[in-house]
Amino acid sequence: MLAVGIAFYPFAAQADWQPVEIVKTYAIAGTTGAELYDSIGERGPLLGPKVRAIAHTDFKLTWTRKYEPQPDGACMITVNIPKLMITYTLPKPSAQLSASTRKSWQKFIAGVEAHERVHGGFIKDMVKEIEAISVGFSVPDDSKCSKIRVELTKRLGEISSKERQKNSDFDKVEFSDGGNLQQLVLKLVREE
Secondary structure, three states: OOOOOOEOOOOOOOOOOOOEEEEEEEEEOOOOHHHHHHHHHHHOOEOOOOOEOOOEEEEEEEEEEEEEEOOOOOEEEEEEEEEEEEEEEEEEEOOOOOHHHHHHHHHHHHHHHHHHHHHHHHHHHHHHHHHHHHOOOEEOOOOOOOHHHHHHHHHHHHHHHHHHHHHHHHHHHHHOOOOHHHHHHHHHHHOO
């Protein structure tokens, strides 16, 4: 629900932007599917003090924004251009793999990367949503453009919370019994 007196104007996006997407790898050891998965457990990206992941998607988001006082005393965002960098961190075997293990690994890593790219899509959607509410956002009686920043921060927090929840819900399904990632892990370990 919008607060009374705060306005949104239907401005078009300031510029076409594209995220920069980077794939980083971390080395894992082993020559069998089970050994590779064990190595992921030892070397995977840390998500907490003792929690390792198979892969991880992270992002850096900055904005070029212009806050302009208006003749009526309001403040409006007139320029709002995102700069988004998404980094996917994936495991990569350091040893040569046999033909059968390589085939299992290729299926596994393709599935893991596809999973991480869904997270990347959630991030892109979040940025588009922020952009949509920000361009033309206005707060009355704010000639110093200070109230607008507080109001915008509230809305950004709500959007960010929704994005985190989407990621969490997606991971719960993917890692659940019979879920896509659970199946990928089982097939790798069994070298199917």
